[in-house]
Amino acid sequence: MNTNEPIAAIHNYIQAFNKGDGEGMAAMFAESGSILDGMAPHQWLGPRAAQDWYRDVLTEGQQQHASGYHVVFGEPLHNNITGDSAYLVLPATMTFKIHDRQVTQSGAFFTVALRKLADGWRIASWAWTKGAR
Template sequence: MDNALDAPTAVLLQYIDAFNNGDPKAMSALCADPMQILDGMSPHVWRGPTASEDWWRDVLREGEHTGASGYHIVLGEPQHVDVTGDHAYVVVPATMTVNLQGKQVTQTGSIFTVALGKVGTQWRLTAWAWAKGA
């Protein structure tokens, strides 16, 4: 893969590492302003400079309600990495494991779709959507 395609994917991997480490501030630092998130969890859409932190707060609240914790995402090989100038679109299969009421549950077949844009010389996430698998 050439460097033009590697750079947006590398930022996406950093975002997932921050997620896996439970670090919403590091997640936000990799996002553009504005940022948008679309997820299956209510309220389903988060926007603005603190979208990742707000979404993470809601993940933890939902986890308290359902007994979920220990979220971890593993990404597969990207299905699409399209870069046009200062804009990129990445679609990647994902697997998420979570501890649900004391049992490890694995969600397979999910799709993580991310839009990125350049902020100065740095790639930053501008939006993402999670399509839940099995």
């Protein structure tokens, strides 16, 4: 996995999400990471933040009969790198199905803080801001 640039770590993370690969997502996450999302409980912290968030996504998906999550990004609106810290904001679109109906959530933003560690860039924190639905 190439993580020489912050954007590469983000793309690796979201490719793993799109494949349903929770371990791949966790591999791109810093140990002391945090997630802020519109889904309850809204905040996940610590070394299992990525795994716990993904578990909750799947649980809520079962309750809502949602499946087939897929996220694509536009070009970063912010791409600030200072030493071993980075801050990126990417416009995002998520598609998924509820029952058999395709849903598109456009106008979302994925805001990410990253840290450069010995083995490459890792996501330290991310927040998802919902768009239209």
